[in-house]
Amino acid sequence: MNVRSNPDRRFANTLARGLGLLRAYRAGDDGLTHSELAARTGLPNSTVSRLTFTLSELGFLSHEGRNDRYRLGPAALALGNVATASVSFIDIGEALMQKLANDTGTLVSLAVSDDDRLMLAKTWRPSGTASIWLEPGHRIPVYGSSSGRAIVAALDDARFEATAPSDEMRKFRSDGYGELISRGFTIAPRDLRFSDTINAVAVPFHAQEYGQPVAFSCGALPSVLDDARMETTIGPRLRDAVRELEQMTGRSPALVRRG
Known part of the structure; x- marks a missing residue:
C-alpha cells in the first residue's frame, strides 16, 4: 500500500503520509519496525522516522524503551472506538x-x-x-x-x-x-x-x-x-x-x- 502524493495545493501530503503510516497496520501485527513500515508504505526510512516520532508524541503510536517496534497508541484506539460507535x-x-x-x-x-x-x-x-x-x-x-x-x-x-x-x-x-x-x-x-x-x-x-x-x-x-x-x-x-x-x-x- 504505497502512500500516494497529490499535486493539488489543497492536498496536505505530509498529513497523507502520516495517515498512510497508520493505515499500514493490520489486526494481527505485533508492532512494526521502521523497515517494515517503509516496506508497507513505500516511504523512505528517514520519512518514516520523522513520522513515527511525531505520531508517538501525539499518542497515535507507542514505543517502549529499546523495543524497536511501534504499535498503535491510545489516541488511535480512541479514534477507532469513536469511528466504530458512529x-x-x-x-x-x-x-x-x-x-x-x-x-x-x-x-x-x-x-x-x-x-x-x-x-x-x-x-x-x-x-x-x-x-x-x-x-x-x-x-x-x-x-x-x-x-x-x-x-x-x-x-x-x-x-x-x-x-x-x-x-x-x-x-x-x-x-x-x-x-x-x-x-x-x-x-x-x-x-x-x-x-x-x-x-x-x-x-x-x-x-x-x-x-x-x-x-x-x-x-x-x-x-x-x-x-x-x-x-x-x-x-x-x-x-x-x-x-x-x-x-x-x-x-x-x-x-x-x-x-
Whole structure:
C-alpha cells in the first residue's frame, strides 16, 4: 500500500503520509519496525522516522524503551472506538453476521473502499475457529474480488465514471450488476479471481455513514466453499441476511436500478 502524493495545493501530503503510516497496520501485527513500515508504505526510512516520532508524541503510536517496534497508541484506539460507535449498522448487525458465520462455517467480512482498493473493516469468524484467513485491515483489489464486484455494481454512474474505469472494469461492473438483479449476490468469475486460495460471494449494503456502498461477503477455502455451494446455499443466505439488516436499520437497498 504505497502512500500516494497529490499535486493539488489543497492536498496536505505530509498529513497523507502520516495517515498512510497508520493505515499500514493490520489486526494481527505485533508492532512494526521502521523497515517494515517503509516496506508497507513505500516511504523512505528517514520519512518514516520523522513520522513515527511525531505520531508517538501525539499518542497515535507507542514505543517502549529499546523495543524497536511501534504499535498503535491510545489516541488511535480512541479514534477507532469513536469511528466504530458512529457506524450504527455494524453494531446492529453483529449478532446477525456472527450467526451467519457460525451456520455456514465461512468468514463473514465487511469491505469498504480504501483509495483504489478495498479494506476489510470487520470480520466475523465461526465460533471455535482460532484463525481463519483474513483479518480487519487486510486489503484486497476491487477488480477480481466478489466484494469489489458488488460495490462497483452498486455505484451510481457518475461516481463510477469518476474512477476512470478501464474497459475490463466496465464489463466487470456490468456483469456484477446483472448478477445482483437476477439473484441478489455476486461472485467474481473464476478466471478473474485475485486469489486461488479463497472463494467468496458478496452483497452490497448502503452505508449512509460513508455515503457509498460497502460489501458483506462470505469466504472460505475452495475445499470448503466451492462454486456450487456459493450459488445454491451461501449466496442466498448472505443475501437474506443483508436484506434483514436493511430492514433492521431502515436502509434502502444499495442497488439502484439503471435504465
